[in-house]
Amino acid sequence: MKIAKLAKGISLKRPLEGGNEEQLTVVRQVLADVRTQGDIALRAYTERWDGYMPTSLQVTKEEIQKAVNDLDQQLYQDLAEAAKNIRLYHEQQSRHGYRLELGDGSWLGQRVTALDAVGLYVPGGTAAYPSSVLMNVIPAQVAGVKRIVIASPAGRDGKIPAGVLVAAQLLGIDEIYKIGGAQAIAALAYGTETIAPVDKITGPGNIYVALAKREVFGEVAIDMIAGPSEIAILADDTAFPDEIAADLLSQAEHDPLACAILVTTSEQLAKKVAEEVEKQLEILPRQEVARASIENFGVIYVAETVSDAVEAINSLAPEHLEIMTNNAEAIAEQIRHAGGIFIGRYSSEPVGDYFAGTNHVLPTNSTARFASGLNVDDFVKKSSIVYYSEKTWQDNAPKIARLARMEGLEGHARAVESRGWKKE
Amino acid sequence: MKIAKLAKGISLKRPLEGGNEEQLTVVRQVLADVRTQGDIALRAYTERWDGYMPTSLQVTKEEIQKAVNDLDQQLYQDLAEAAKNIRLYHEQQSRHGYRLELGDGSWLGQRVTALDAVGLYVPGGTAAYPSSVLMNVIPAQVAGVKRIVIASPAGRDGKIPAGVLVAAQLLGIDEIYKIGGAQAIAALAYGTETIAPVDKITGPGNIYVALAKREVFGEVAIDMIAGPSEIAILADDTAFPDEIAADLLSQAEHDPLACAILVTTSEQLAKKVAEEVEKQLEILPRQEVARASIENFGVIYVAETVSDAVEAINSLAPEHLEIMTNNAEAIAEQIRHAGGIFIGRYSSEPVGDYFAGTNHVLPTNSTARFASGLNVDDFVKKSSIVYYSEKTWQDNAPKIARLARMEGLEGHARAVESRGWKKE
Known part of the structure; x- marks a missing residue:
């Protein structure tokens, strides 16, 4: 596995299979x-x-x-x-709508319903x-x-x-x-x-x-069209090289296009992980797949400081992030972009793939900058509700009509004004 | 404006401008x-x-x-x-993450962060x-x-x-x-x-x-790529024809491809609304646009019963829905699919376009079956967090390894098993 000095502009991007x-x-x-x-x-x-x-x-x-x-x-x-x-x-992700009373009997609402x-x-x-x-x-x-x-x-x-x-x-x-x-x-x-x-x-x-x-x-x-899997591991010299290597390989065995990256402040750890990866690769059943991934997309970056390492992770916005450092929980607080975060030595990423309870469908290819793992929100939709009483309408109709006319939509203004000034 | 008997299979679908x-x-x-x-x-x-x-x-x-x-x-x-x-x-839509304690110091979390x-x-x-x-x-x-x-x-x-x-x-x-x-x-x-x-x-x-x-x-x-605007109005004989006509036209004036539909249980109302639409069209500044929309896509459907009308609305899943009936709020409860719901005579749809507080970016083209109006959730993303203690890892590692091997992913099993049984 390659070892390199951490620099700006590192990336998870791999060739995408877009179909012909x-x-x-x-x-x-x-x-x-x-x-x-x-x-x-x-x-x-x-x-x-x-x-x-x-x-x-x-x-x-x-x-x-x-x-x-x-x-x-x-x-x-x-x-x-x-x-x-x-x-x-x-x-814990279940949603409820809300009802916002406006006075005079008027209210606004949001209704959340399942597909x-x-x-x-x-x-x-x-x-x-x-x-x-x-x-x-x-x-x-x-x-x-x-x-x-x-x-x-x-x-x-x-x-x-x-x-x-x-x-x-x-x-x-x-x-x-x-x-x-x-x-x-x-x-x-x-x-x-x-x-x-x-x-x-x-x-x-x-x-x-x-x-x-x-x-x-x-x-x-x-749902999102998922790309090949990724893991980034942030580790200092308190971490164990064989555990890191095993976790990197657990992503690499998914796909020759999978991407496994280690960012560490310890040069010694970097070297030991590289050795361990090679050692473990040789006895891995899916060696061929994992080796292709590691050789093409696997890198160990050596960072000067933990905060450089954190910034690098935020710029990668990886699907999976493991943090194996001193004060791992405090460092996790500084992560702005990652699909799933695994804190500490015992939170090996496959724990989340199968069992812990979090979802394993997570955003790949740096889309964790704006996308989320699969969750309950993906299966509901929301409707807004407006109820205006006569009084609220009376108080606000002139304002609404002015705003509509400002936008050149006379029909909108007339619709609001059509109430009340007649019949009964 | 056309008047027709309500039947199965009515639709909001219009020709889509997909680009060449x-x-x-x-x-x-x-x-x-x-x-x-x-x-x-x-x-x-x-x-x-x-x-x-x-x-x-x-x-x-x-x-x-x-x-x-x-x-x-x-x-x-x-x-x-x-x-x-x-x-x-x-x-009211602001989200917070959560932390779920699992015992033995282990926890799972969801973190909600803004883009x-x-x-x-x-x-x-x-x-x-x-x-x-x-x-x-x-x-x-x-x-x-x-x-x-x-x-x-x-x-x-x-x-x-x-x-x-x-x-x-x-x-x-x-x-x-x-x-x-x-x-x-x-x-x-x-x-x-x-x-x-x-x-x-x-x-x-x-x-x-x-x-x-x-x-x-x-x-x-x-965000969603929005289609031309739509309104469906559900009305009974308690509603005022001129108000309905004005609201239909306020959508129609947006776009020749806009769609304005009335579903009513009152044949008499249907006729009066058709007359009113014509009368109001003649003095509307954006008459040309609105007339094209009404002639091509505007229909008044006469339903046998309110519950037929409700089912028709649910099958349309309109962007905007106005309910102008007796017990309008109770009828709103039966609506499963609509972007924005406007209840009662004084909640003319432009109220929501400009002023009430709900969002006017709403799902068109029947996508309210699965999509929502623009809301705060559209500007956040969620990360999952796993923290396993040594004890929780010990209790569960064999199960996780078995599940990984069931799927043929030996590297996943070894990653989880790599902890603990060595060094120190």
Whole structure:
């Protein structure tokens, strides 16, 4: 792993997979076909691309029960405990509206309501993570979303990975469809004969899924399109090199485009971490992926002072930040931009990926400057309410009419003035 | 205005101006030029398209003061009172994070922080609305955004409309640039020698501005790209036809693509409103615009029952909804999807456009199903925080490692297990 002196202008930016014209053309065709032909197109694309023609698009109760029965009981308990922790954390995010009395009986309000229906896309194969089901579904449930649907492509054996079904069952979700790719996004956005449309689509996917989500955006809501994962670690000489190396590699093993960065005030630590990374890489099952990430995007920066290091982190705005220093909590207070912050030696980042309760869907690619991890707010919307009494109207109508006329909108002024001066 | 029997499947959807390939090519060129050449490109495009070469890109204190001095004092007071009302309403939306103690010293947190910098785009000419400045800036200020910048094209006289400058002055905003179009969006997103970049861009604009906002999205945040305005009115036979007609026209005068709809249980009211609309249209200054909107998209639907009418409104999910019925407040409770709700005869929609305190930037085109009006949440982001003590780590590490291995991520399991079992 490279070691460099910390300088201005360090960055997390990696080449982004934006999709090419050919892929976009395919996606637009699929969207149009599912929109106009519904289930027929959905089945045809499923057969062509997933190599499987489902007798029923929807997963049956028996399939779900079988997945639950087959799972190791200890793992089922672990998943259930993780779900409980995630629910507890997200319940603190519940919102209520408000009512602001203006006097004379007038009031303004804000009403917070859950979305009616949400669809979660779960990628197929080895990327089908039960933890993703927990992280996407629980905030929606806490928000009060009544209908939550999962779409995930079946393998050539016609099956969806058992872990996904078990996670769904744990949360009481039973509307699960064996569909994937752009055709799944189309079905969720537009609806078909058998699948009612949803209002928002969340969850990761390949480039076809990402392009399809971008295309249907506006017609339905989508979550952020996530980039490859990142970790930045801020450490001083009190930290343990092997622990830092292990945490850097836990991000690097996700993706050759993942980015793992250490910023440290200790030159000695820098050297030891570099050695440890190499040592641990050699015995890591996903060595090839992790090595590509570390070699291309991994850097250890040596900073002169802790405050230089903090400023560097704020300019990176990383998805994940670990702080392993003296007074780590006080340093965390100085961080303005980071998706998830992990304080101290025992808060290894995977703790948050699976179990602690915080969400693992976090803003990548420096978007933590303005974006947040998935949370309950993502599944509600707010309406404003105005109630003006006759008295309040009388007192304020001339002012409102003047403001409207200032903007050249005579019709607005007349609407406000149309009350009261007549009939009865 | 057309009268029709209410049926399933009524819609607010109008043809959307998505921009063509040629416009997109121009926008991409402008963005690339400003990104690489900074101020030079920004000035060149300003001269070419706004027909004005500013000596200084930034509006001077003297220009702002002159605008304030020239404005009618009564209007200044009206704007100030509107700003006060808007601030009061939005202050109720302030968020705080939370800290959740887990026992053994462990805790989880959510930290809510304001964006560092926000840019508001204000269109030029007659569409330069002081009220837009209030509606965009105040929520950002309440959120705690430190740097708020306004970009607005100068006219050929080198001036920005006085109303915009006055509104800015009222709110204490003095970083205002005389730039417009895609080049302004590029300057805000990427920064130039004289303009530091922002983290989020809000505000309406023409098709070039809308396309540019879409292109920079991801690099910075943007607000929703607003469609033409809409109003739906739900009324029974207790409502006054002339008031309804005036309110319908106040939306219709915005845009030939605006949409004004009445849903009523009274056939008699339907007929009278249609007559009133025609009568009022004939003497409306913006008759041409309003007539195009009413003729193409205005409809009066006659519903059998109030509950049919309510369901129709929920399926429309309109930007603005007025309820002028008996028990209007109780009916408002049944509305699930609407951007802004105006209850009763004296809550004419322009009351909210200018003065009551609610935001006038509201979701159009049925997106109120999943989107909200502009609010304080749009200017903050949330970070999650995990602090695990040694004891909590010890109790949970085996579970976390099992979940990681279930997903095939050995590096994650090893990271969590790397703590504790060694050294010291």
